Amino acid sequence: MARILPLAEAVAENVRDGDTVAMEGFTHLIPYAAGHEVIRQGRKDLFLIRMTPDILYDQLIGVGAARGMKFSWGGNPGVGSLHRFRDAVENQWPRPLDIEEHSHAAMANAYEAGAANLPFAMLRGYIGADLPKVNPNIRSVTCPFTGEVLAAVPAIRPDVTIIHAQRADRQGNVLIEGIVGVQKEAVLAARRSIVTVEEIVDELSPPSPNSVLLPGWAVTAVVHVPGGAFPSYAHGYYPRNNAFYIRWDEIARDREAFTAWIKENVLDARPEDFARHAAKKSPKAA
Amino acid sequence: MTDFTPNEMMTIAAARALSNDDVCFVGIGAPSAACNVARLTHAPDITLIYESGTVGTKPDVLPLSIGDGELCDTALFTVSVPEMFRYWLQGGRITTGFLGGAQIDKFANLNTTVVGPYDHPKVRLPGGGGAPEIASNCGRIFITMALTKRGFVEKLPFITSMGHGEGGNHRERLGLTTRGPTRVITDLCILEPDPETKELTVVSIHPGVGRDRIIENCGWPIKFADAVIETPAPTETELAVLRDINTRTKKAHEGTGKEAA
Numbered sequence: 001m002a003r004i005l006p007l008a009e010a011v012a013e014n015v016r017d018g019d020t021v022a023m024e025g026f027t028h029l030i031p032y033a034a035g036h037e038v039i040r041q042g043r044k045d046l047f048l049i050r051m052t053p054d055i056l057y058d059q060l061i062g063v064g065a066a067r068g069m070k071f072s073w074g075g076n077p078g079v080g081s082l083h084r085f086r087d088a089v090e091n092q093w094p095r096p097l098d099i100e101e102h103s104h105a106a107m108a109n110a111y112e113a114g115a116a117n118l119p120f121a122m123l124r125g126y127i128g129a130d131l132p133k134v135n136p137n138i139r140s141v142t143c144p145f146t147g148e149v150l151a152a153v154p155a156i157r158p159d160v161t162i163i164h165a166q167r168a169d170r171q172g173n174v175l176i177e178g179i180v181g182v183q184k185e186a187v188l189a190a191r192r193s194i195v196t197v198e199e200i201v202d203e204l205s206p207p208s209p210n211s212v213l214l215p216g217w218a219v220t221a222v223v224h225v226p227g228g229a230f231p232s233y234a235h236g237y238y239p240r241n242n243a244f245y246i247r248w249d250e251i252a253r254d255r256e257a258f259t260a261w262i263k264e265n266v267l268d269a270r271p272e273d274f275a276r277h278a279a280k281k282s283p284k285a286a
Numbered sequence: 287m288t289d290f291t292p293n294e295m296m297t298i299a300a301a302r303a304l305s306n307d308d309v310c311f312v313g314i315g316a317p318s319a320a321c322n323v324a325r326l327t328h329a330p331d332i333t334l335i336y337e338s339g340t341v342g343t344k345p346d347v348l349p350l351s352i353g354d355g356e357l358c359d360t361a362l363f364t365v366s367v368p369e370m371f372r373y374w375l376q377g378g379r380i381t382t383g384f385l386g387g388a389q390i391d392k393f394a395n396l397n398t399t400v401v402g403p404y405d406h407p408k409v410r411l412p413g414g415g416g417a418p419e420i421a422s423n424c425g426r427i428f429i430t431m432a433l434t435k436r437g438f439v440e441k442l443p444f445i446t447s448m449g450h451g452e453g454g455n456h457r458e459r460l461g462l463t464t465r466g467p468t469r470v471i472t473d474l475c476i477l478e479p480d481p482e483t484k485e486l487t488v489v490s491i492h493p494g495v496g497r498d499r500i501i502e503n504c505g506w507p508i509k510f511a512d513a514v515i516e517t518p519a520p521t522e523t524e525l526a527v528l529r530d531i532n533t534r535t536k537k538a539h540e541g542t543g544k545e546a547a
Contacts, residue, residue: 026338026367027353051367052415075412077351078314082412089410101399104337105371105419112368124376127460128395128448129418134404148461179338179353182367212366233355242350242539 002172002219004200007271010221011037014160014192015046018067022049022158022190023056024111026181027077028235031164032056033228033274034196036266038162039063049158051107051182052077055231055248058084059266061097062258068098070156072107079245083252093255101135106153111182113155114189125151161190164229165214166236168197169204172216178235180212187214196225198237198278227277238278290520292473293432295492297323297528298520300384300430300471309333310382311375311420314352316430317384319528320471322348326527335380337416339365348535352415356538371416375423383424385417385447386431389439392485392506393456394429394449394467396421397442404444414446421447426465433472439505450484474500476517485509492517 005013015021015038023031035056038046048069050057054076060066062084074085088097102110109121122141132138132151141152163183165176174195176183187193195214200222206213216222231244251261290298300320304310306329312321314336322345325332333342338353342362349357358364365374374380387396388411398417402408421427427449431437449467450456457466470477476490488500488510501508520528 027351028338028355028358071413073413073415074410077353078349081410086410090407101413103414103418104367104416105376108368108371112372123372123419124423125419127418127422127462128445128451128456129414130399130404130445131414131418178355178358179340179364180366181339181353184366185368235355235358239355240351242354245350246539 002216019159024186028179030232033225058082064094070100110156111185115185158190160192161186174214192220196228227274230277296473347538381425383420396447417447427467453484
């Protein structure tokens, strides 16, 4: 059963040095507050997994928290490069980063295979592409019925998955709405999970019997962090701050500017600081 | 004739490639602008799909990212990312994929991964994202990018997404039944693969552009089709729609961004 914890405690208990960590959220509901707590607690040698490592993983890579990363698209969406990621790959700063690179289709299938407790995923993918030449974890499997050769990739099984969601109730049941990405699969594929939420409510009241829910008994820790997805967004709560994504380009371009930004906005900040980004206050708020 | 920029001509020429019947998997940036101009002009019933899971979306402003809230708010429905890639893309439900790229070669293969060797890249680009499987699983592919020597290269350092591979029947030899890239829309001209060799060939030149400018801006000795036409200039309506959506988009994305996290 999920425990409802303060963020520092949830991270201290569930994220360990050397862990394989997935922080998911496909542009939407990216767990920034939790990622910043991982940085504040000085976790190191993490192997990071994420389909679209954007600013959050640029920050984790830039502070040297990661030994490696598995991903499928590493950019600042609509803006350009992730400069800290590039600096790590091109110049090994602040440390070398092992990369395991896939396509989105392969990553999505690999999370699903992890959630389904299968050892690998298969897909009709990578045809004529060069990634299989540089990633030994892209192999092939032959269909026993038709003989078709399909791409195969290992299932993703993180030590811990961290996501952000709209709401949880006091039993730790979690509701996710809008662009739901691979969050459900990523949580169910992981040994442990942390879900930060905008609100904790008495009654979850899912809007449809087919709503996307994670039951409290499938989640390790639930944390109330309003605004915790900023500068990404929480559907129904606050919009994506595209202006900040654009501004990140200049912050991250320069090592000193980046380091100063991290000190001011992460190391010297607290999870509660995210609350000012949570514009809407629902009447159902805790 | 109304004045227009090469970039406006590119977006409008790309929009014209789409029709009402298309179910289109939309890449971010230039493809997204083209797809929405099509929707707001001659193809109001086109189905636009973004890889974030939004199906039948009708954004009022162009998204900065592939998963802006605007896409979900205006979609017919939104599915998970695994469902998007498995059922809808791999399932063969998408007629047209619309991609951009950093680099393209004469057989319309795309590179968005690295410049230089993979292990020690000179420039590390974002990577493939959805493109490798969009390129193979959609019925056909349109590509839009500006014609420059840096972008249109003789040999790609890395093939992120296969177009026509080594040319000829390479796709068939790999078991692909989809058509691959059928049109490349640039800011100077439109290219289509030669029916036999699959080498990209100029079939239409935008108004006011000379052949020498196209030759100068391409990294390989570019071929022209026997019958090259002039691309019709943008209409008043097309330009107005494009400029309106660009203005709305700029306004929506503005702000200081100084509110730190």
